[in-house]
Amino acid sequence: MNRIREKFLNHELSVGTFTQLTSTVAVEALGRTGLDYVLIDTEHSAVGIEFLSSAITAADAAGIVPLVRINDIARSKVLQPLDYGAQGLIVPAVETVEQVRRLVEYAKFPPVGNRGFCPTRDGGYGYDEISMQGTDVYFAHANQETLLIPQCETVGCLEHIEEITAMDGVDGIFVGPFDLSIALGRPMAFDCDEMRAALDRILNACHKNNKMAFIFCGDAQAAKARAAQGFDSVTAGLDIMALVDSYRAMVQDIRG
Template sequence: MENRLSDKKAQGIPSYGTFTQLKSAAAIENIACAPFDFVVIDTEHQAIGTDLMASAVASAQGAGLAPLVRICEISRREVLHPLDAGAAGLIVPAVKTAEEVRQLVAYAKFAPLGNRGYQPTRDCRWGSSSSFSPVSYMEEANRKTLLIPQCETRECLEHIEEIASIDGVDGIFIGPLDLSIALGCPLQLDSPVMAHAIERILKACRDNGKMSMIFAGDAAAARKLIEQGVDSVAVGADIFLLIHAYQELYRQLTD
């Protein structure tokens, strides 16, 4: 079970990915041509059912990308289905409390960290290998499958040190847009308030040996964040990059 994000984190190398919202296997394969390290399959802001999500996970794996799934709510079903489909990790939005995160760990991690239900699924190739061991698989899944709460609420920021310290949490994903709104400086991403908040989150991650991730709108912002010490950046989204590419093409045609 490989995971390029955790492997690069262990080597001290930044990792880069992007969001996909186009509901297209071809779009995911095109992202891999870059080549990025991971793709975030966004089920929070897109109507993506279990079958489409599972197909997107398979497309990402086939293209050499680590598939992360951003789920839409904290529930056993929303956690279990992407993991059984083979997701390399989950990003969980709108987290507020440490109690919510402990419940996520219970859903997402096998014993002894949690109580994720076991069934041979796509994640372990249906248990078909002659050398397959359920116990070894569960141990490896706990190590390699990433559980990443998203810090984008005032409440999560207030409890970030406790949340980052929880066993079973593998990293924190900073959602700068919603966090700026929650902190009273809407979309002012360079404000002192946001700078302080981001540094607090990064420190909580460093102190607990957890991965730090964040969204960036463009490459310049991503480079700046890596210089600040962020481990991994999700840059843009395919739907917006497609819009910009066609706008630029049309500008070139008509200038």
């Protein structure tokens, strides 16, 4: 079972982070931290197909769930990470219900969607235990355990959040607070009335439809506050920021 989904079903918080270092060593190291998942970002970092495949493999080997943030709502952008073994997709800049319908079509096998099938790494090239039980079993397992998470960071997505979270094939919502605050006309005012109302609306829609609610957090204190607010998963920071922060602190300590 996908560890994120398992924790959600057990009412346990899952914790992850973004990787932007384009390093399989960094991905492997994150698997030694106690994090539940690593989010490989192809939207804001220069990640090619070869690295994406290698990073997903490295995450699996390190025992951390590989998620991928894609950079376009297109069939190939959805299909390739899933074929490589990504256990979930985060999809930024969603605006409309129709976009989400297309995402479900691309990401889920029949009868939920129409994901293209080929024996790939995702199913052990047709030789893992689940795939060997036939396509019906494999399709059902992939549809259940491979997460499709649209990102709510636009006014359009927020205005349709109840309909989106009610859709079969949508497994949750990932809140991008930076872009959402900008879209609401209150850049980085994360505790303003507009943002509080938006987050309450997203949480209510997710909980009503038994879908996971994710949110990006800049640090541990923000992550704890969002978890207390009712979010099921917190994605805390970026590995590149953690690297800079830790070395800055060390250098300042050495120099007094």
